Amino acid sequence: MTETVVSRANTRMEQSHPSSFWHTFCDMNAVSQKPKFVVSRAEGVWLWDEHGDRYLDGTASLWYCHVGHGRSEIADAVHQQLTTLDAYAVYGDFANTPALRLSERLASHAPMDNPRTILTCGGGEAIETAAKLARKYWSVSGKPEKTHVISRAGGYHGLHGFGTSIIGMERFRSGYGEIVADTSVVPYDSVRALEDEILRVGPERTAAFFAEPVIGSGGVYAPPEGYFAAVAELCRRYGVLFVVDSVICGFGRLGDWFGIERFGVRPDMIVFAKGVSSGYLPLGGVITSGEVAEPFWERSGNPFIHGTTYAGHPSCSAAALANLDILEREDLFGAAEEVESQLDAAVRMLAEHPLVREVRSGTGAMAAVELTGEALYERGVTTADVFAEARSRGVIVRAIPRSLLVSPPLTVTWEHIDHLVSTLRAALDAVEERHPR
Known part of the structure; x- marks a missing residue:
């Protein structure tokens, strides 16, 4: 040495x-x-x-x-927000300006029609939100039996309840027993294996398929040529929500806002975190298509009873907005x-x-x-x-x-x-x- x-x-x-x-x-x-x-x-x-x-x-x-570390613009934005409105919950009809601005800004770049944004405190929490929302969407659409969630080998989706249950690496699940039922894992690179699993479970029971654009923590595995186009078509054919986990791949890591744009497909939901604030303050979320949001936004009596204390935090949102400014200004x-x-x-x-x-x-x-x-x-x-x-x-x-x-x-x-x-x-x-x- x-x-x-x-x-x-x-x-x-x-x-x-x-x-x-x-x-x-x-x-x-x-x-x-x-x-x-x-x-x-x-x-x-x-x-x-x-x-x-x-x-x-x-x-x-x-x-x-x-x-990069030590960006004064982000620190200044957070300081200004803390001295104006430090924090306040966004349950019910409560909101704050940074959370509203951030939600609109993210939705404007999402590759889906009429997108809606749910804010969380991080990626694992956002996975929980997306998985629960997928099940709830089918429930309020008259198909409550559609609860099964499929994911890929090597995929990492955080370590909360749903995340631990759909993660594609056994070492992260071992020793905890069954946390969330109705989940399964398929090979990361086989459309045929995904179709076989949907048919085994039954399309009438399969709620969603979760996938990272490029598998990150599981070892950096890019998808085969044409994989996601085939997956998106398969999910449409069988009525399965296609959920993209862009927590690692978003905000430039793959050169686009959410990473999935690189493969030319339009998912039903996108989960994001990490690069949205460059980690300066914890923040994540889910962007849904207008179709997924429709039964909750356009019909009465379908509340999505889910949320956390610090979701939509104004100071975290201010950090994210300043971070996005840097990403765009410095290209x-x-x-x-x-x-x-x-x-x-x-x-x-x-x-x-x-x-x-x-x-x-x-x-x-x-x-x-x-x-x-x-x-x-x-x-x-x-x-x-x-x-x-x-x-x-x-x-x-x-x-x-x-x-x-x-x-x-x-x-x-x-x-x-x-x-x-x-x-x-x-x-x-x-x-x-x-x-x-």
Whole structure:
């Protein structure tokens, strides 16, 4: 390791932070016994830890910081809103100006007819909203037996009740029992498998199909050519609501507002979060077509009894509006296309590394580097090993069981991408050296 890497490693060993804070997505027995990685500040594409060491944020935190860290425009908008109207619930006929403006702005870009916007506090909550709304839509339309929800293998839809039940990765469902009944998962790339499952369940019982434009947290899997056009037609034919989960893929990550535009289809609902506010404050939501909204908006006696305390939060909405201003003013939608091309060219050079089985990139500003089975199951390599080596060298990527994921802010430059990929290569080299054949 370089001198800098040794210094960082030694510093981590010397420091400890006893805490009652319960980290998520981890084994707390292991995490509680080692020093914490405390992020103290951030600016642009860079993070600094509490010791002053700098790191390239190769994952835009958790897929969401599209405009980069430390944007004063967003902070100023939030401050102004907090000093005007900090917060107030939007139940019943209550509303606030930022929530109204944000809803209209998002609806104006949605690829559907006469769209309506429901605001939530994040992506997982938005999935709950969309799934409940799908069931309720069929119920008030005289088909209450249509409750079954289908999703795809590898798909990630948050970890609330519905999200845990439709997630396409068994490790996130194991140990919780059955949370929501009437759900099933099909292969991510097969229209035929989806049709077979609809017919097995019965179109008269199938409420909705949920899919990400590109599977994100499950490993960055783009759809086969023509997949979504065929899916949209299939859902229309069998009377199944087509729900697009754009939480990761929206707001420039795939170069468009919601990501699904890239594939030329018009869904019944779109779930969004993350990039809508670049994570500056928590916000998400669901955009529905006018057809889905019709029985609730045009007929009396069909209330959608659902919502949360902080949904439509004026300060969160103000943050999102300022973030969207930046995305449009700086044309980060166009920049995302350049990032996609540059990242694809750079990360594909890792495909020849002895530890690497496959590189998946080229559809959006995102990539996955999958390790070989031989490395993982015979040589004892873990993606956590590579993640740790990369972080010790000043680059943060994300480790899942078989792959390292990259999803930088859309403000990233070629120099940043080159640094990220060269550092990841050095991390792979270091791990390979420790795990010889």
